[in-house]
Amino acid sequence: MSDMPAHEVHAIAHQSLAIGGPAEVGFDKQSLPYVPGSTLRGALASVWIREHGKPTPGNPHREEFIELFERSVQFGPLLQEGTELVPLSAVFCKYPRTAECANWSIDAAVDPGAHLCPHCGHGTETGKGQLQGVRVQRTLRARLDVRGVPIDGHLFARHELERGLAYRGRLVGHHPWLAHERTIWLGGKTSTNGRTTIRIDPASVQVPAAPSRRPDGALVVRFTGPAVIVDDAGRPTLDPVDEIARVLGLDRSSVEDRGAWIRPDRVGGWHLASGLPKPAEIAIAQGSVVALHLQDEPDPARLRRLAVEGLGLRRTEGFGTVEVNPPPWRKAPPAAPVAPVRHPSVLDPLRERDLLDSEETLRWLLDRTRRVAVERVRNPRFSVEELFQERIPLLFDDAQTAAVWDLFTSDRPATAVPMLERELDLLTADREDPT
Ligand SMILES: [Zn+2]
Known part of the structure; x- marks a missing residue:
């Protein structure tokens, strides 16, 4: 098995994005704060289907569809530019009283742990795997009839990802069909939401598998998206250590757990070729972190493969993306407001x-x-x-x-x-x- 190349994905959302999360009822609807790899993959698959028809047996292009969407390409999540994942290992002052409090933070996966803020002596807060700095807007959506009157029951508020923003992600693998810039609809094709142009850099990028940043040399793996990992019996597990040892080609007994910050999540999805929903599965949540001491030095090529190709099942759908020995998380200074681009027009x-x-x-x-x-x-x-x-x-x-x-x-x-x-x-x- 040869190494798969990684490519940067650049997207511009021309309309606001309403990305489906857990099904919600009621007046206020939320969007996920990012675009999961599965959503990107589904949006590209819809474009392919518009070009070539449904990939049913008998479609002469079916093999290309399977190659692209079920086999050789991994679609990573797209994050709004300027947003940052707060890992579960992040620790910061819960109720900052001073500027020192507000600026203090550690990453428990790398730094020695702290249960109290050293500046005020009070409690700390930990990361939840949330994305920080996401720009959303609350919009009242109404379906209007021809007279301009809202249709009953079609009035609702929705938190959507703001329009006009850039998104970045990573795609692993390669296929000529992906060489063209394309217009896609993220979160479903509607008239008001989702229109996005997407471009995949033809040049591959180097994904760093940095050396350990811990004094004891332990390996830190951070999950940048949800990961579906199963044990030997095929049951979902929240313990990724066996799988990491396997990917690195190390004996399990030579790998020692030095700390885990893991939260469960549930993920669903669609089987694209058949159009059928997949059952919800237990996953390791985005932002989870594990630290491992390795007795034997891992093969650098295997370490790189872990950083590029990730961990676990359903990676073609964008699950299991990780960072290997990422820089320790640090609380960002408050962001300066971004000035919108102005084109003076009556509209x-x-x-x-x-x-x-x-x-x-x-x-x-x-x-x-x-x-x-x-x-x-x-x-x-x-x-x-x-x-x-x-x-x-x-x-x-x-x-x-x-x-x-x-x-x-x-x-x-x-x-x-x-x-x-x-x-x-x-x-x-x-x-x-x-x-
Ligand atoms: Zn404090």
Whole structure:
């Protein structure tokens, strides 16, 4: 078995992303804070299916599909640029009282442990495997009927990953089909969410398998995504030590556990070729860490393979990505706010509030903006309220309502009409499906 090359994945989300996590009911829906490898793989597989049809037996391209999505490529998770995984081994002051408290942190997998904050003497908090610095927005989504009235039961708030942001990930393996930049839909293809362009660097990258950072030379393995690991009997296990010893070609008795920070998770998934759901499995959660003392020096090539190809089952789906001897986790200084890119346009306030993403909303806006523009010519002193039957605040959230109101009560509707027409053209052309 030869080493698989690793490639950087670059993605730009043009729309906000609603990435499915555990099924949720109710008014407030959450998105996962990142794009799992399985989601990326599914999105690329959908594009392939649009190009070549379903990969059923008899499809002449079926073998390519299986090669790409079930066999030779591992799709790692995509993280929003600027976000950081807080491993379970992270330790920091629970209630910082001073700047020293706020800045203090250790990584228990590398540094000597601390149960109390050395600056205030009070309790500590540990990492939960969460992602820090993720930019989300809460959006009120409504399905509108042709009259611009929300359809009953179709009004809901959703936390989505902000639009316009860059994502990075890693893909292991190679296939010519992946050489082209592509438009994909992450989290399902809808008119308002998910449109992303994705590019895979043709040049492979070196994945570091750094030397140990501990005084005792122990190996630290950090799980950067969930990992599905089974024991000899094929049962899921939360203890990865046997598997790590096996991958490194070491005798299990020569590997000593020097600490584990592990939390369980449940993962599902889809069998892409058949379109059937996979049963949920127990996994080692993202952010888990293990430290191992190795009696025998591992083969550097095997160590590198562990860093590149990861651990456990279902790695083609993006499970089991790890870092080998990563830099110890340190609490990041508070992030400076990022200034949004400005293109001055009448439609900017609408675009920023996701009002140009859905065909229904765009048609509604275009129709009402036309009415306001016409009315303004007829009677400059007319009142916008008289013009509409519906109450605008019921259709949109506060920020959206303010943006719509600003447009209607300004002198810009006449300018906005042709621009909205162009947006609608773009959106509908965008959504044309070749099938
Ligand atoms: Zn403190």
